[in-house]
Amino acid sequence: MDLAVLWLLITAALVLFMTPGLAFFYGGLVKAKSVISMMMLSFGSMGLVGVLWMLYGFNQAFVDGTSETDWIPEILGNPFSDFGLQDVATAAFANEPGSGAVMAGAVFGCTFAIITVALISGSIADRARFWPWMLFAGLFATLVYFPVASWVFAFVVDADGVATFTGWVGQLGTHLGYDTSTIDFAGGTAVHINAGAAALALALVLGKRKVGFSKEEAQPHNVPLVLIGAAILWCGWFGFNGGAATTDGGVGLIFVNTLVCPAAALVGWIVVEHFKEGKATAVGAASGIVAGLVAITPACANLTPIWAIVLGLLAGAVCAYAIELKYKIGVDDTLDVVGIHLVAGFIGTLYLGFFAIDTGLFTGGNFEQLVVQAIPAFVIAAYSFVMAFAIGTAIEKTIGFRAKEEDEIAGIDVALHGEGYAIV
Numbered sequence: 001m002d003l004a005v006l007w008l009l010i011t012a013a014l015v016l017f018m019t020p021g022l023a024f025f026y027g028g029l030v031k032a033k034s035v036i037s038m039m040m041l042s043f044g045s046m047g048l049v050g051v052l053w054m055l056y057g058f059n060q061a062f063v064d065g066t067s068e069t070d071w072i073p074e075i076l077g078n079p080f081s082d083f084g085l086q087d088v089a090t091a092a093f094a095n096e097p098g099s100g101a102v103m104a105g106a107v108f109g110c111t112f113a114i115i116t117v118a119l120i121s122g123s124i125a126d127r128a129r130f131w132p133w134m135l136f137a138g139l140f141a142t143l144v145y146f147p148v149a150s151w152v153f154a155f156v157v158d159a160d161g162v163a164t165f166t167g168w169v170g171q172l173g174t175h176l177g178y179d180t181s182t183i184d185f186a187g188g189t190a191v192h193i194n195a196g197a198a199a200l201a202l203a204l205v206l207g208k209r210k211v212g213f214s215k216e217e218a219q220p221h222n223v224p225l226v227l228i229g230a231a232i233l234w235c236g237w238f239g240f241n242g243g244a245a246t247t248d249g250g251v252g253l254i255f256v257n258t259l260v261c262p263a264a265a266l267v268g269w270i271v272v273e274h275f276k277e278g279k280a281t282a283v284g285a286a287s288g289i290v291a292g293l294v295a296i297t298p299a300c301a302n303l304t305p306i307w308a309i310v311l312g313l314l315a316g317a318v319c320a321y322a323i324e325l326k327y328k329i330g331v332d333d334t335l336d337v338v339g340i341h342l343v344a345g346f347i348g349t350l351y352l353g354f355f356a357i358d359t360g361l362f363t364g365g366n367f368e369q370l371v372v373q374a375i376p377a378f379v380i381a382a383y384s385f386v387m388a389f390a391i392g393t394a395i396e397k398t399i400g401f402r403a404k405e406e407d408e409i410a411g412i413d414v415a416l417h418g419e420g421y422a423i424v
Contacts, residue, residue, distance in 0.1 A: 004246070008104040014239025015111035019046050019118050021236060025229025025286070026122050029335050031212065032221040033411020034126045035420040041121035044134050049117050049141045053110040055084050057141065061109060061149035063166065074168040076147050077154070108243055109149065116145050116191045120388070122335030123199035124206050124401075127408050130416050132401040136391055140198060144387045145190075148380055152190040169376045178368040180359045182376055185254075186241045188298025188349040189380045196342025197381040198388035199333060205392035206402050208332040210409055215327055223282050230286035234262060237293045241300040254300045258293070261300075261312035265292025268316025276320070284320065291319040291340050295348035299356070307355040307363075314351075315344045342381070349377045 023042035027035045049057075056079035063070045063077030071078050082088060085106060091099035117137045121128070151167040165171065165181070169189070173181040184190065212218060220226055241258045245251040269288025270280035295315035296308060303311065323339035326332065333339065353370025354361045360369055395401045402408075407415040 002100060005100045005104045008101070008108050008243055011239030011243030012104070012108040012111050014236045015108070015115065015243065016046075018111075018233055018236035018240065019043075019115050021229045021232025022115060022118055023229070024225050025233060025290070026125065026335055028222040028225030028227075028229060029122075029220045029283070030125050031411065032421055034413055035221065036413045036417045037128075037130065038121070038125050040130055040417055041128065041133055042118040044130065045118040045121070045137050046114050048134055048138050049114045049145075050110055052138060052141055053113045053146075054106065056080065057113060057146045057149075058085065058106045058109060059083070060142075060146040061113075061154065062105070063150045063154050074166060074171055075150065077150055079146075109153070112187060112191060112240075113141060113145055113149065116187075116195050117141055119191075119195035119337060119341055120198045120202060122337040123203040123333045125334035126209050126212060126412065127206055127402050129401060129403050129412075132395050132399055135399075136202075136388075136395055136401070139391045140388060143391070144198065144384055145194065148190050148194055148383070151380070152184055152187070152376070172375060173368070173372045176368075176372065178372060180365065180369050180372060182372040183302050183352045183356055183359075183369070184298040184349065184376070185301040186244065186297045188294070188345050189376050192294045192297060192341045192345030193349065193377055193381050194384045196338050196340075196345055197384040199337035200331070200342065201385045201388035202392045203331050203333045203338070205389060205396055206332075208330070209334070210405055213332045215324075220283055226283055226286050230289050234289055234293060237262075237297075241297060245301065250301055256305050257296050257300045257303055257308040260305050261296035261308040261315075262289045262292030264309045264312025265289065265295065265316030265319075266312075268292075268313040269320045270316075272317050272320040287323075287336070287340060288316040288320070291315045291344045294341050294344035295351070297345075298349045299352050302352060302356045302359075304357060311348065311351050311355075315347050318347060319343050346377055346381075349373050 019042050023039040027039040030038045059081045060077050060079040088099055088102050092103050117140060121133065151169045154167040155163045155165045157163050169182050238255055238258050242251050242254045245254055266285050266288040269284050269291065273284040274280050292312040292315055295311050299311065319340050322343040323336040325339065350373050352360060353373040355363050356369055357363060359365035361367060392401060403412045413420050
């Protein structure tokens with residue numbers, strides 16, 4: 001077996017396990033009477049988005065910009081070019097060269113699609129109905145994530161094994177006449193900024209919770225579950241960041257940065273928490289880890305460890321303050337998807353403009369790296385927000401997205417799925 005294919009499959013399994021980890025993380029943060037509802041939003045995403053990706057999402061996302069099946073080069077592939085991966089599966093069965101790598105790439109890409117959609121659900125915890133969420137998940141994946149993935153991740157490999165990114169984000173530097181290209185190794189824009197902007201849109205569409213929208217009431221029901229979820233996410237993130245690495249040195253650097261940046265973010269968060277609240281909390285430590293993981297996602301292969309530590313401290317400290325803004329502006333982002341994923345996603349993406357190895361403004365480059373980092377970050381955030389707001393509003397106005405008021409107050413687990421903790 002090709003070792004590169006094996007590596008991709010192993011890391012894909014790690015990334016898939018991150019979504020149950022996210023379910024644990026989110027589930028522990030909500031009230032006991034809505035824990036199953038919260039976790040089901042993640043597991044529902046695994047089922048639906050996994051199927052849609054294999055039917056047409058992979059074809060839609062991995063456009064090479066030159067194929068006759070591309071609909072609009074650099075923007076969108078034809079979702080029906082190999083519907084259900086029939087052709088590549090036949091080739092894989094016949095053991096044709098390269099087919100195994102394509103199938104492994106389909107699996108790896110699928111896990112990214114799943115967790116991106118699942119991340120959004122944290123902003124509407126305690127008040128979203130399950131089947132409207134599933135409708136949103138399918139539409140968002142089709143209309144937002146799959147196209148955005150083609151902008152950021154689509155590439156072709158030449159005869160010498162050199163990969164060229166073919167989406168408009170990958171080609172941005174060339175189009176601007178720059179010597180540098182956008183850096184987003186593992187999805188700071190496509191995953192975290194994308195999910196964070198959509199989370200903000202849905203929080204606005206569904207509005208505030210009837211009960212629980214205050215700092216005093218926002219108490220997690222199961223802190224150990226939160227810590228278990230954070231631990232699974234951190235472990236799986238080595239696959240998330242390292243799966244696409246092609247050299248021993250690249251994998252080593254990515255693993256070091258994926259360890260040290262969230263470690264520093266944990267420290268940054270709890271230091272801020274200590275001075276703000278007088279104590280460092282376990283939930284704060286777990287949230288700091290996630291903030292650091294988000295920030296290092298786009299930058300994992302392009303920072304020295306020193307600058308990764310600085311990034312972690314910055315992301316942890318800034319996000320510890322950012323999550324408080326929802327109370328000041330009145331936007332009920334229940335589990336801080338905006339304050340962590342959107343904010344840290346922007347921090348990690350723009351940070352490369354200053355400190356990327358050889359090309360950052362302060363590390364041997366010039367302003368060009370910052371320009372090609374900023375444009376995709378803001379464009380993707382705007383596209384995701386507008387589309388998610390439109391999809392969410394359409395669902396709310398037609399079949400209703402939000403749970404009934406009495407179910408929300410009593411706890412939506414019993415009404416939608418059954419009790420999470422039955423004492424018999």
